[in-house]
Amino acid sequence: xxxxxxxxxxxxxxxxxxxxxxxxxxxxxxxxxxxxxxxxxxxxxxxxxxxxxxxxxxxxxxxxxxxxxxxxxxxxxxxxxxxxxxxxxxxxxxxxxxxxxxxxxxxxxxxxxxxxxxxxxxxxxxxxxxxxxxxxxxxxxxxxxxxxxxxxxxxxxxxxxxxxxxxxxxxxxxxxxxxxxxxxxxxxxxxxxxxxxxxxxxxxxxxxxxxxxxxxxxxxxxxxxxxxxxxxxxxxxxx
Amino acid sequence: xxxxxxxxxxxxxxxxxxxxxxxxxxxxxxxxxxxxxxxxxxxxxxxxxxxxxxxxxxxxxxxxxxxxxxxxxxxxxxxxxxxxxxxxxxxxxxxxxxxxxxxxxxxxxxxxxxxxxxxxxxxxxxxxxxxxxxxxxxxxxxxxxxxxxxxxxxxxxxxxxxxxxxxxxxxxxxxxxxxxxxxxxxxxxxxxxxxxxxxxxxxxxxxxxxxxxxxxxxxxxxxxxxxxxxxxxxxxxxxxxxxxxxxxxxxxxxxxxxxxxxxxxxxxxxxxxxxxxxxxxxxxxxxxxxxxxxxxxxxxxxxxxxxxxxxxxxxxxxxxxxxxxxxxxxxxxxxxxxxxxxxxxxxxxxxxxxxxxxxxxxxxxxxxxxxxxxxxxxxxxxxxxxxxxxxxxxxxxxxxxxxxxxxxxxxxxxxxxxxxxxxxxxxxxxxxxxxxxxxxxxxxxxxxxxxxxxxxxxxxxxxxxxxxxxxxxxxxxxxxxxxxxxxxxxxxxxxxxxxxxxxxxxxxxxxxxxxxxxxxxxxxxxxxxxxxxxxxxxxxxxxxxxxxxxxxxxxxxxxxxxxxxxxxxxxxxxxxxxxxxxxxxxxxxxxxxxxxxxxxxxxxxxxxxxxxxxxxxxxxxxxxxxxxxxxxxxxxxxxxxxxxxxxxxxxxxxxxxxxxxxxxxxxxxxxxxxxxxxxxxxxxxxxxxxxxxxxxxxxxxxxxxxxxxxxxx
Numbered sequence: 019x020x021x022x023x024x025x026x027x028x029x030x031x032x033x034x035x036x037x038x039x040x041x042x043x044x045x046x047x048x049x050x051x052x053x054x055x056x057x058x059x060x061x062x063x064x065x066x067x068x069x070x071x072x073x074x075x076x077x078x079x080x081x082x083x084x085x086x087x088x089x090x091x092x093x094x095x096x097x098x099x100x101x102x103x104x105x106x107x108x109x110x111x112x113x114x115x116x117x118x119x120x121x122x123x124x125x126x127x128x129x130x131x132x133x134x135x136x137x138x139x140x141x142x143x144x145x146x147x148x149x150x151x152x153x154x155x156x157x158x159x160x161x162x163x164x165x166x167x168x169x170x171x172x173x174x175x176x177x178x179x180x181x182x183x184x185x186x187x188x189x190x191x192x193x194x195x196x197x198x199x200x201x202x203x204x205x206x207x208x209x210x211x212x213x214x215x216x217x218x219x220x221x222x223x224x225x226x227x228x229x230x231x232x233x234x235x236x237x238x239x240x241x242x243x244x245x246x247x248x249x250x251x252x253x254x255x256x257x
Numbered sequence: 258x259x260x261x262x263x264x265x266x267x268x269x270x271x272x273x274x275x276x277x278x279x280x281x282x283x284x285x286x287x288x289x290x291x292x293x294x295x296x297x298x299x300x301x302x303x304x305x306x307x308x309x310x311x312x313x314x315x316x317x318x319x320x321x322x323x324x325x326x327x328x329x330x331x332x333x334x335x336x337x338x339x340x341x342x343x344x345x346x347x348x349x350x351x352x353x354x355x356x357x358x359x360x361x362x363x364x365x366x367x368x369x370x371x372x373x374x375x376x377x378x379x380x381x382x383x384x385x386x387x388x389x390x391x392x393x394x395x396x397x398x399x400x401x402x403x404x405x406x407x408x409x410x411x412x413x414x415x416x417x418x419x420x421x422x423x424x425x426x427x428x429x430x431x432x433x434x435x436x437x438x439x440x441x442x443x444x445x446x447x448x449x450x451x452x453x454x455x456x457x458x459x460x461x462x463x464x465x466x467x468x469x470x471x472x473x474x475x476x477x478x479x480x481x482x483x484x485x486x487x488x489x490x491x492x493x494x495x496x497x498x499x500x501x502x503x504x505x506x507x508x509x510x511x512x513x514x515x516x517x518x519x520x521x522x523x524x525x526x527x528x529x530x531x532x533x534x535x536x537x538x539x540x541x542x543x544x545x546x547x548x549x550x551x552x553x554x555x556x557x558x559x560x561x562x563x564x565x566x567x568x569x570x571x572x573x574x575x576x577x578x579x580x581x582x583x584x585x586x587x588x589x590x591x592x593x594x595x596x597x598x599x600x601x602x603x604x605x606x607x608x609x610x611x612x613x614x615x616x617x618x619x620x621x622x623x624x625x626x627x628x629x630x631x632x633x634x635x636x637x638x639x640x641x642x643x644x645x646x647x648x649x650x651x652x653x654x655x656x657x658x659x660x661x662x663x664x665x666x667x668x669x670x671x672x673x674x675x676x677x678x679x680x681x682x683x684x685x686x687x688x689x690x691x692x693x694x695x696x697x698x699x700x701x702x703x704x705x706x707x708x709x710x711x712x713x714x715x716x717x718x719x720x721x722x723x724x725x726x727x728x729x730x731x732x733x734x735x736x737x738x739x740x741x742x743x744x745x746x747x748x749x750x751x752x753x754x755x756x757x758x759x760x761x762x763x764x765x766x767x768x769x770x771x772x773x774x775x776x777x778x779x780x781x782x783x784x785x786x787x788x789x790x791x792x793x794x795x796x797x798x799x800x801x802x803x804x805x806x807x808x809x810x811x812x813x814x815x816x817x818x819x820x821x822x823x824x825x826x827x828x829x830x831x832x833x834x835x836x837x838x839x840x841x842x843x844x845x846x847x848x849x850x851x852x853x854x855x856x857x858x859x860x861x862x863x864x865x866x867x868x869x870x871x872x873x874x875x876x877x878x879x880x881x882x883x884x885x886x887x888x889x890x891x892x893x894x895x896x897x898x899x900x901x902x903x904x905x906x907x908x909x910x911x912x913x914x915x916x917x918x919x920x921x922x923x924x925x926x927x928x929x930x931x932x933x934x935x936x937x938x939x940x941x942x943x944x945x946x947x948x949x950x951x952x953x954x955x956x957x958x959x960x961x962x963x964x965x966x967x968x969x970x
Contacts, residue, residue, distance in 0.1 A: 041531060044531055048523075048531070049536065049540055053510070094507070100546065101542040105540065105542050108545060116545045116548050118552070118553070155346070155510060156347055159346065159517070161352060163351060163352065163401040164400075166370050167372065167399070172265070177525045180519050180525055181526050184524055185527055185528050210309070211315075211323055212262060212269075213266040215269075222357055222359075224356050225356070229493075229494050232494075243311075244311060247312070254318070
């Protein structure tokens, strides 16, 4: 992450804010029943938006809500604004009753829709992304067939790598690395965590991760992994 | 904690991880216990690259989540038949083929990983007395590996070959080179010897649909085809993946997640704040929506009740309906709407609402109370209509809901007595009835005749002074001809007209019931009604209405003479009355004008009708011709009125009427249009409403009018 290498306090603060907002998107996504792909799109839209502008100009929570709304449309999992508003309102005001459907509510809804339009224009209407998810799943299936069944069943590699991939959106990894590279890196990381070696990797002509993505280097993998670890460090720092 | 998993990771990462975990997870109960045992385990591991220290730190910090038992994927080997998974994801050639793992190792790993019950596909290489040998080329289930180059041979002993039909020797059915699909029965991992079986019983239950024995090359698994294709082309993994059509299938993700055992409704995460346990069920969207909807609906109900108290029943109804649209099972809204229906006399609707309310909330006191009362009231209605058995069932229903409801009990007893009596009487009645019927018909016919004679006499007297009379024998005849077709529409029109008439003569609201219930004896009640109307309009416009009155009488007589089916005609002519009244009650100058407009054409039609009917009038063919035209144009006119209630002007109708329109007609039409302009939106709304709602709608019209009056003031 750019902010971690340069120790500018501003950038660090921004990264922390983004972490918090993405966590908000993730939580709202779970409560809205959003799938992983729309959630990933929402996060990417969010990151891209603040890549173009500064945090001071817009309310990040509103941007996040609009990103959720837009992602639902882009990925064809339509979410209703009323649900988005309810869930987000409840998140920001824990334990409160849902908003009454009155003028204030409709204004809030309008601002989400307006913000969505703004985001679209700022992103030049390019809001469909290649996510690592699909790659990762296919890698997992290939690996599953090659690994020992018992070893696979014992180790929750699929779940762990899926969690790592979802969590990676808390930073802006998705903007700076190829989808395939991220997919391989989280899989590599998950295997490392559980101490699993891919069988025959050492004697093979091509290492398994090189198979999945030819232009990937070990350095890139460790870069992504260390950025991921940085994301989790923020997790401990931010309440 | 998953002990095996922790051990696996620790033995991989070495003692550094152990100390880190000890440091990070010291207050985690599960780990404290585990760590005691862990220190006894032998630690062995070669040195790793430097970057693993970071990773180890991470593992230590997240150990409680990473090794939680809940993460273990619990995927059962579900029946992955070829059909269901086809096209759902990109089937890839085996990974080891891309990695180019040496064959010896591949072979070793296969023999280690293959399990009893796996399905393998191979080619028969030799057939002996004790069975046949085959070389494995592909897997049919489980681990999909590349086997073709491995030269693994397996034996299928003769006792595991089911005999085919009546051949003595089961092996004679097979030939060298046959493709065989078989189940693995036994593996000697050390000697790398595999025994197969062709018996279905050796298959695990989820694969029992597979066919064992000879297969064709088309039945080969998809991955095998890709594998052979790959070995000839040697593309990269990514290229093969991207070329697959299934890769761009958006439902791939969903499918693979389920096969890999990841639950999207509880997505895994290593972020502390995103653990599923921290989320409260009441923060989820469906719950919040429900809560919001019910409070929103309650707000509407409250507003509705306020309207109701002010007597604005229409607004109240709107609010209740809105509430029920927002929250279809809102008990308060249902009870409130039921109560409104009940006060408006739509007892059946009220009962429906109360019943649904009670279904959703069986303890709702008001719903119960109102339902009982309404049931009894409805029972009383039915009793009056002489439907005693139905009434009884209503009372019974009320009693089953509330046993202590005295009114219902009394009414029930009463009705039972009545039923008893009527049962006794029935036999006598039936005998009498037939006779009575015949008599009745005679008498009514006589009465009619008398009446008609009287009319004729009157007409003769009036002919000289005002030959006006019958608005439209032609109209009534034309409409009677179209009567059957447009029964429904007519009833709508009727409602329109009645509401229209009420707007102008709100002085007699009590008449609405009379209007709505079809009169038993049409001719008599019709006359009565007509008179009533005319007296009513008499209040407003004096002189003209007298003319109308006489006209009405003559109309009714002449139309009776034409012998129309009863029901619709009265409505139709009523329509014309009301329209006449509309004019009458309009601004005086206008009414005068319109009345004068009406007259000529009417004279015409009366003339013709009387010509036809009585044959006393002068027989002018021209006149008659004109008349038939009139009737035609009127017919079309009436159609127009039905289909395009308010929006068609005189110009639009021109092509329909044709050029042969007389001046009078055009005059009248303009009068019609002016009349048509009078009704406002009401008519449009009443158009789409089923007939039994008419009652309410009429009232609504009244209220709207009142409301309008209020606002004006």
